[in-house]
Amino acid sequence: MGNISGQTPEKILIVGGGYAGFYTAWGLEKKLRRGEAEVTLVDPHGYMTYQPFLPEVTAGSIEARHVMVSLRRHLHRTTIIAGHTTSIDHAHRTATVRTNDGALREIGYDTIVVTAGAVTRTFPVPGIADEAIGLKHVEEAVAIRDQLLTAFDRAALLPPGNERRRLLTVTVVGGGFTGVEVFGELLSLATGLLRSYPELGRDDLAFHLVDANKRILPEVTDEPGRWVVEHLKRRGARIHLGTQVVSAADGRILLSTGESYGNGLLIWAAGNGSNPVVARNTDLPVDERGLVRVRADLRVGTDEAPVPHAWAAGDNAAVPDLASPVPGARTVPNAQHAVRQGKLLAANLVADLRGKQPRQYLHHSLGVVATLGIGQGIFQYRRLVIKGFLAWLMHRGYHVLAVPTWERKVRVLLVWVSAVFFGRDIIPLATVQRPRAAFLAGGDPFAGVDGALADLARVADAQATDTRPELSVVRDAG
Structure with missing residues (x-):
């Protein structure tokens, strides 16, 4: 009442x-x-x-x-x-x-x-709990970025070979919007980083997108989905459809097709649990x-x-x-x-x-839009499909309007505008995971880097997927 x-x-x-x-x-x-x-x-x-x-x-x-x-x-x-x-x-x-x-x-x-x-949907795959990072929380997004940027620093010190390529190999599991968007954005970031690392070349990068279904982006129709796959392939990506990750143990990915490769960064975006x-x-x-x-x-x-x-x-x-x-x-x-x-x-x-009748929820979709990296995107509303730069602008326009509060809208816009002139910030902060490490080591600014990197995946994944009720970190996925 x-x-x-x-x-x-x-x-x-x-x-x-x-x-x-x-x-x-x-x-x-x-x-x-x-x-x-x-x-x-x-x-x-x-x-x-x-x-x-x-x-x-x-x-x-x-x-x-x-x-x-x-x-x-x-x-x-x-x-x-x-x-x-x-x-x-x-x-x-x-x-x-x-x-x-x-x-x-x-x-x-x-x-x-x-x-x-x-919560992030996970499966009992060997190595996932130790290696994978989810993407439902800001902490996970920051950890992913720091791990990739630090991998570039390490790879630049190595001669060409398997270890350098392993460090710069990224696998994203999940072909929904979250998986495809983070895959496209990281591919764009990694390709752009090569300009700042003359020691590295395009052949050192390896990006794999894995999905158990025969197609990606189930929210769009078949033709736009195929276009996204071909677009990512043209940018050097490997797309594994109808494929599952069988193991991620010891820094190696084993796929259900039998393919195996060394992996540096594993992102788990296989849907909601x-x-x-x-x-x-x-x-x-x-x-x-x-x-x-x-x-x-x-x-x-x-x-x-x-x-x-x-x-x-x-x-x-x-x-x-x-x-x-x-x-x-x-x-x-x-x-x-x-x-x-x-x-x-x-x-x-x-x-x-107040004793009045509540209303029923009815909402007709406004269409779907996804970013595939700087200057690239896909938008679909019924039969209308827009690709490339215009779709990317629509993605940014829609979401800056949708993010709540004017304060946040202005902050996001200012970062985007500054990036037009100065590019992305490419400084990693992996040691933030262990803020006291340098202090305890007598002021060494690099103390704790190895431990921080080793902890990134375990900490972030535990935040997103721990199924113990008292520790579950959950959010509306959106």
Whole structure:
């Protein structure tokens, strides 16, 4: 029931501060009357990551902090709790949170909003846990960039041969938008870096894109997908379709085709996995994929059996796609849907609080656009397909408009403008992973570099894929 003036304010708990969670809280702050409800948001980071920009962070086209939106800076009337939600007991209206200082805390609520996002989908492939880096978090994007830049420094000191080529070999697993975009951006970065490394040549680079499906970019039709494959091949890439990584152990990639090669950087972008908190640690109804079952108005449950005072949106929710002609279709996990679902969720929460009817979620796609590196992109809206430089400009134009807050828009634009005149910044900061190493080593500025590089993949991958509920780092994927 809605809150009646004079009664205790409704306690609304939002689990997750990604797209859907941030926009829900932001919308509630704009729509709620004073004293009408108390909003609490639980998130381990304290910021929302604009994930479509992460491939450009890996290539140094955007500064890492510019893709993050501070929750505390923009949510002035929301209580922010820095921690991980480990379980939800909706029957008793409580959620258990492990705060970032390690303490367990129970939070009571009247209404819950589950926007915890998804985690990187992994498989039990030998070597993945030791070698791979995901791409859902800013920390991972920065680690990828630092590892590639440092590999160039090391390779420049080596004679031509297998070890130099191994250092400059990059493998991306996953042919969706994230995988293709980071592949194209890193290929563009690596090719451009050769101008600053006269010791190295184009033959020293090896870029492999691996996907188990027979095609990449399932969101576009066949012809644009084939064009992207041919475009990347013309730039020197190796594309392995209908292929799986069998092993990544000991710095070597073994493919299901039998091909094997030494590898320096492994990026795992093979799609989303269900959030372990949602899939296994809640009494809310979930489907066979581990997603929260929701109705078209984003209320948890079904039309026949709605769950009172429970709502969900974003990548951890199975939201009906009313715009699809396919019966039973669900919205795909991307930024377009997560942002709009968050905005509608705020409006529906307020409507429900005031005893009004919530609206159903209906969104027709605005098309899909992807960057393939500096000056290259692909855009499709229905039968309209645009390739190359214009598509790249459309990608940048759309996303600079979509990233929330004018402050972030201006910062991103300024970096892009400066890059036109001065190019990308190519300084690696691998030692930031161990900031005290130089101090402990008596001021040696290079102390800890080897250890930092060895830790990059393990730390970043653990952040994205650890399935222990108390340690899971999750976000709306977008």
